Amino acid sequence: MGSGSSPCASCKLLRRRCAKDCIFAPYFPSDDPHKFAIVHKVFGASNVSKMLQELPVHQRGDTVSSLVYEANARARDPVYGCVGAISYLQNQVAQLQMQLAMAQAEMLCIQMQAQAQEQNHHNQSINQLQLHQNHHQLLNFAAANSNINANTNNNNVIYDSFKKESLYGYDM
Amino acid sequence: MNSSRCAACKHLRRRCPSDCIFSPYFPSNNPQRFAFVHKIYGASNVGKILQDLPVNLRSKAADTLCYEASRRIEDPVYGVVRELTNLDEEIQKAHCQLARIRAQIAVIQARDEVDNVNNPNFFPPQND
Numbered sequence: 001m002g003s004g005s006s007p008c009a010s011c012k013l014l015r016r017r018c019a020k021d022c023i024f025a026p027y028f029p030s031d032d033p034h035k036f037a038i039v040h041k042v043f044g045a046s047n048v049s050k051m052l053q054e055l056p057v058h059q060r061g062d063t064v065s066s067l068v069y070e071a072n073a074r075a076r077d078p079v080y081g082c083v084g085a086i087s088y089l090q091n092q093v094a095q096l097q098m099q100l101a102m103a104q105a106e107m108l109c110i111q112m113q114a115q116a117q118e119q120n121h122h123n124q125s126i127n128q129l130q131l132h133q134n135h136h137q138l139l140n141f142a143a144a145n146s147n148i149n150a151n152t153n154n155n156n157v158i159y160d161s162f163k164k165e166s167l168y169g170y171d172m
Numbered sequence: 173m174n175s176s177r178c179a180a181c182k183h184l185r186r187r188c189p190s191d192c193i194f195s196p197y198f199p200s201n202n203p204q205r206f207a208f209v210h211k212i213y214g215a216s217n218v219g220k221i222l223q224d225l226p227v228n229l230r231s232k233a234a235d236t237l238c239y240e241a242s243r244r245i246e247d248p249v250y251g252v253v254r255e256l257t258n259l260d261e262e263i264q265k266a267h268c269q270l271a272r273i274r275a276q277i278a279v280i281q282a283r284d285e286v287d288n289v290n291n292p293n294f295f296p297p298q299n300d
Binding site for chain 2: 041042046047051054055059066069074078080081083084086089090093096097099100103104106111
């Protein structure tokens with residue numbers, strides 16, 4: 001806060017008396033002269049004062065922080081200022097989005113392969129079950145056929161014996 | 173030329189000299205452009221910034237100053253810094269999403285390797 005004994009950084013730089021209600025004093029303490037110097041160089045003290053006066057008190061702290069950030073960026077890069085940083089970050093976003101798209105495509109591919117493998121295993125299991133069932137049916141069929149043949153042969157013997165009887169039976 | 177002053181000299185109500193520092197970058201058909209930079213930076217600061225730069229870079233500098241000034245007028249608290257904050261958040265979110273997907277891929281691939289190892293048909297015949 002501004003006081004008669006210790007002017008804020010702004011009033012020190014501007015070489016004026018630091019009033020009790022100095023608009024700069026809460027945000028530009030005397031122990032950080034560079035902060036006000038850079039903001040003054042880029043924006044000018046009177047412009048900064050107007051901006052702060054047009055805002056409610058609770059927003060002035062954030063305003064000063066963003067002004068200091070912009071002023072430092074402009075001092076470092078007089079041509080592009082903050083716009084240089086914006087371009088750089090936009091490039092990073094674009095690259096990350098591309099990497100994200102590739103990773104999502106890879107994930108999709110892996111999931112599809114896993115599904116295909118599961119389907120194959122399922123089909124193989126079904127095939128094996130069918131083969132087993134077919135084999136069992138064949139065995140049953142073969143067994144059933146052998147019984148029929150045996151019965152058929154028996155029937156033929158009886159028939160033959162009748163024939164014999166008719167040949168030797170009552171004729172003799 | 174008095175008959176066609178640049179937007180800066182019109183705004184500042186002064187004569188526009190032939191070597192006016194502003195006239196190439198603040199034409200009279202776009203008065204808002206200079207009004208924005210004058211409101212935020214002040215004519216003299218803009219003039220100093222442009223004069224300290226080589227001629228081939230002044231146009232770009234004027235463009236970026238106009239852009240930042242317009243952002244500051246739209247958002248007096250954060251100005252163009254809000255865009256930087258939003259981009260930073262977008263980058264953090266994208267990093268997290270990428271890390272999550274890559275971790276999921278690694279888990280699936282590790283699980284597939286374990287399945288392959290446990291599958292008796294996986295190993296080729298030893299005696300060929």
